[in-house]
Amino acid sequence: VTGTHLTVLAGGTGAAKFLRGLADVVPEEDIHVIANVGDDTEIWGLHVSPDIDSITYGLAGKLDEVRGWGLKDETFRCLEEMTALGMPSWFRLGDRDLATHIMRTELLRSGHTLTDVTSRIAQTMAVKAHILPASDDPVRTKIETPMGALDFQEFFVRDGWQPEVRSVSYAGAAEARAPEAVLKSIQDAKRVILAPSNPITSVGPILAIHDIRDAAMKFPHPASRAATMIS
């Protein structure tokens, strides 16, 4: 059975831009987004999902398009106070953006899945596309450097992508399961599309999840061959 929806494997900034364009030419509710969680990190004890947020904010028309991340019309007063308190401030969480991370963290701690939380936030922002985290289990991109393994955000944001990269791995990917809705979204898609996202750090962690890789390999359309090529 082939559905009417398009399924997009997506990272953050580039995908957000692509998805806004796509939503101009197809009904937004026919767009399924399988979002990378490999960039997810914990900042100040808060669960931050940068790619999911860029996609959600992008489709909601709330993304700061100059920075390419976070919300428009943002302030950083909590961050300034955090800096004064001696807490790490290299990951710049804005005051409005903080609401997303605080809510997500609270709902995850009280037993909701990342899928539930993502859907709830998208709904309150009137996003009609279906944003599906690639997994509710932790999958984390690790950058191996001469100084040891770094989380993606440490490498990219904190250290400004300067450390020498020896290898990249996806911690947790071997054990992670894709939610049933993700697999079904690929199986039933009219097209599976790779967003213009980094193949190693955005698409790679999605396809490193065995269930998703298997579903993508079985998909009988040309896009699945492209997916195979980059993986």
Add this chain to the structure above:
Amino acid sequence: VTGTHLTVLAGGTGAAKFLRGLADVVPEEDIHVIANVGDDTEIWGLHVSPDIDSITYGLAGKLDEVRGWGLKDETFRCLEEMTALGMPSWFRLGDRDLATHIMRTELLRSGHTLTDVTSRIAQTMAVKAHILPASDDPVRTKIETPMGALDFQEFFVRDGWQPEVRSVSYAGAAEARAPEAVLKSIQDAKRVILAPSNPITSVGPILAIHDIRDAAMKFPHPASRAATMIS
């Protein structure tokens, strides 16, 4: 052995005002504050200690003296976004104030005591008085109403002190221990002072902790008799 310090049993707003005056007439480093934790609550998964914060902000000269709580020069942009996300917004956490609660929550989760965290926040704000939470164990003021038991903040802030009060209790007080520094502060004090704080909801939860009550009862100065009277 009697020390040179004054030990003040303190609630929030009234105590903060008193302590600022006291710090004008005695060296601030000679002031020990034993702070009520019965008002502590969890908002959006964040540990909020309203009385400790009012005291810390007050002594740091950062308290909003018009509202009587929170920081001066505050904004509420995270709160506005939280409201839009459908999260409870009756407890008004400001953007700058949030830094305190996020930091406290993160440090408590990583194993620090409330005493450690309180001291660290006070130090970064250049407060020289010693602010000591009455206990590192949870003691929570519960207001029994016809609709059931409410946390103090639910009764006071959310429901605007309108529900009929049947009784007040201090959950956890029977099992809670006072940190050694609190007991020693009372034993060695030059004077033990009750701040102008609500006897039931501010001083009550402090003296409901057995260790503190015993130390206060043994204190050989007139102030300890006052403490006994109101308890």
